[in-house]
Amino acid sequence: MLQTTRQYTRTALMAAEVVLKEMAVDSFIMFTIVIQPLIIALLGLWMLRDRPDAAIYVVVGSGMSGLWSSMVFISGNSINAERWTGTLEMLVAMPTPLYVVTAGRNLAHVMQSLLSMIAAYAVASLFMGYALDIDHPLLFIPSLFFTVVAFISFGLIMAPIFILSPAVDQFKNGLEFPIFVLCGFLFPIALLPEWTTPFSYLLTPYWAARALHESAHGGGDVGVVLASWAILLLSTVIYVAVSRRLFRVILRRVREDGTLGLA
Amino acid sequence: MSIAIEVQNLRRVYRASTSILGREKKEIVAVSDVSFDIKQGELFGLLGPNGAGKTTTVKMLATLLIPTSGTATIAGYDVVHQAQKVRESIGFIFGGERGLYWRLSGEDNLRYFASLYRLDPSEAKKRIPYLIELVGLKGRENEKIEGYSRGMKQRLHIARTLLHDPDILFLDEPTIGLDPVGARELRSIVRDLQSEKKTILLTTHYMFEADALCDRIGVIKHGEIVALDTPQNLKQGVQDLSVIEMEVYGIGSEVLDKLRAQPHVDSVSLEDREQKQALVIQSSHGSEIVQDVINNLNGYRVERVVVREPTLEDAYVRLVGG
Incomplete structure (x- = not known):
């Protein structure tokens, strides 16, 4: 058991290393995770130029947008890229379960997209002169950790769906912006119509955004942050359990349908 | 084992x-x-x-x-x-x-x-x-x-x-x-x-x-x-056969059909080799039918004619058809 866990951890980290090496030379990916969130951050900072206290909200929000774009676009794209290059079949036929590899890949996507938060932070503080103090660093750092874990597990739910068929890939475009809005990455969901609120509550990224915003810029209400952590943890456990089952069912289905490869 | x-x-x-x-x-x-x-x-x-x-x-x-x-x-x-x-x-x-x-x-x-x-x-x-x-x-x-x-x-x-x-x-x-x-x-x-x-x-x-x-x-x-x-x-399984190989030019499917209809012709296949074509005919009568084949190719340029023993490829062609 311990040996298997060690082996799986090693493989997941190796998968993360492979992704990081491959992505470092891909300009589309660098745009998605660094430049696009930076543009969002600059627009947000310009729109809120009269409210310097909101700058950290924008920086954290743009970082979250990078995180989500990375999850939706790059996770989906990378699975289809593996299908095109024939490596998806290789991965499925390996003794290591595919969810282990996917977890490692998601870790790499999340780590890399955190770059966008750092880039936005650097631009706002170094070039635009904002004082970007994080109000409650002791709450912010664990919030960031729970966010990363929750996004990795959320990616574990999405990956098997992308494996199902190349056609699923077409729907990912529609998943990006609604989540930016519904999860309050860039402005509080209180500004949205009331009927949208239940949808926000169902989405893990909303709780991640809430924990990060509250600890970085909000009142630092410990109750709100702790509740967000609890929901993030609970959703992580649920996502991991569901994804294991989903991987089993979908991998069986694609082996029945013969849609793993292209030939 | x-x-x-x-x-x-x-x-x-x-x-x-x-x-x-x-x-x-x-x-x-x-x-x-x-x-x-x-x-x-x-x-x-x-x-x-x-x-x-x-x-x-x-x-x-x-x-x-x-x-x-x-x-x-x-x-x-x-x-x-x-x-x-x-x-x-x-x-x-x-x-x-x-x-x-x-x-x-x-x-x-x-x-x-x-x-x-x-x-x-x-x-x-x-x-x-x-x-x-x-x-x-x-x-x-x-x-x-x-x-x-x-x-x-x-x-x-x-x-x-x-x-x-x-x-x-x-x-x-x-x-x-x-x-x-x-x-x-x-x-x-x-x-x-x-x-x-x-x-x-x-x-x-x-x-x-x-x-x-x-x-x-x-x-x-x-x-x-x-x-x-x-x-x-x-x-x-194809030892009864001989294989006639010819280098030809410009042969079309109608000629192949004509050759297939000839007596003692077991199979006919044609392979493009740059400007040339390789015509391969399997027959139990070997060199005896070479002249008949050439007569059927009247008007087409024919070079190098070889009659040889069958190989595994010939056995394969007989099995999968040609």
């Missing part, structure tokens, strides 16, 4: 949608009914024309496709219900350049796959340099493989599939697209694996390759095995 691979009545049907909404489905039978056994340490060849079901059969054995019906066991493990055990026991190559991470170096590819094959890092550290040396990639292992030639990628695939030292190997057209030198080097590696008593299932289009390497050959046509024997015995 015990059985390493046992295949019984394997069948695979694909369902393809034929309408825009995908409600109408058409069934395509890729493998109709395939049965064979491969003994431990045997090199078994699976030959057949494009679309005959070779790759589909290999993919079912490698656990990438679930058979529609029938059973297959690898090292005693069922390919559907014990897929994980099967994956630990086998190595596989699908011909061509796909299946590698092009932006990584050869060594990084092997490190990643070693991890996926659950090799201990200390074991991988010893095994990777050994395999790089074995497949002749020493000195190039740190280059990104997008700069590798096709032959180098194919050799890297061989190294990848040997990482966990499996006893059973599936090699699906491993020499496809390689230049003659590359193909010869790869065949030499396969021979070495054979001498190590690996059980190998090889699919190929190249008859001389199958003849030179395989202990037994199964010929597959329209998803069914139409012949299964040693290369020698398959050739014996």
Whole structure:
């Protein structure tokens, strides 16, 4: 058991290393995770130029947008890229379960997209002169950790769906912006119509955004942050359990349908 | 000698949608009914024309496709219900350049796959340099493989599939697209694996390759095995034939039909070779019909005529039709 866990951890980290090496030379990916969130951050900072206290909200929000774009676009794209290059079949036929590899890949996507938060932070503080103090660093750092874990597990739910068929890939475009809005990455969901609120509550990224915003810029209400952590943890456990089952069912289905490869 | 691979009545049907909404489905039978056994340490060849079901059969054995019906066991493990055990026991190559991470170096590819094959890092550290040396990639292992030639990628695939030292190997057209030198080097590696008593299932289009390497050959046509024997015995099956080869120019299908209708002509095939064409006629009457054939080619330029003994390719052509 311990040996298997060690082996799986090693493989997941190796998968993360492979992704990081491959992505470092891909300009589309660098745009998605660094430049696009930076543009969002600059627009947000310009729109809120009269409210310097909101700058950290924008920086954290743009970082979250990078995180989500990375999850939706790059996770989906990378699975289809593996299908095109024939490596998806290789991965499925390996003794290591595919969810282990996917977890490692998601870790790499999340780590890399955190770059966008750092880039936005650097631009706002170094070039635009904002004082970007994080109000409650002791709450912010664990919030960031729970966010990363929750996004990795959320990616574990999405990956098997992308494996199902190349056609699923077409729907990912529609998943990006609604989540930016519904999860309050860039402005509080209180500004949205009331009927949208239940949808926000169902989405893990909303709780991640809430924990990060509250600890970085909000009142630092410990109750709100702790509740967000609890929901993030609970959703992580649920996502991991569901994804294991989903991987089993979908991998069986694609082996029945013969849609793993292209030939 | 015990059985390493046992295949019984394997069948695979694909369902393809034929309408825009995908409600109408058409069934395509890729493998109709395939049965064979491969003994431990045997090199078994699976030959057949494009679309005959070779790759589909290999993919079912490698656990990438679930058979529609029938059973297959690898090292005693069922390919559907014990897929994980099967994956630990086998190595596989699908011909061509796909299946590698092009932006990584050869060594990084092997490190990643070693991890996926659950090799201990200390074991991988010893095994990777050994395999790089074995497949002749020493000195190039740190280059990104997008700069590798096709032959180098194919050799890297061989190294990848040997990482966990499996006893059973599936090699699906491993020499496809390689230049003659590359193909010869790869065949030499396969021979070495054979001498190590690996059980190998090889699919190929190249008859001389199958003849030179395989202990037994199964010929597959329209998803069914139409012949299964040693290369020698398959050739014996066409010993009654002679083969007439002619270099010709500008021959069309109507001429081929005319030749096929001639008495004592068993089969006729035509192959384009740059500007020339190679006309191959199998006949039990050999040189006796050469003049009749030439008479039927009146008006066409004919060069070099050779009458020779049949080869495995001739046996294959008779079995799959030509």
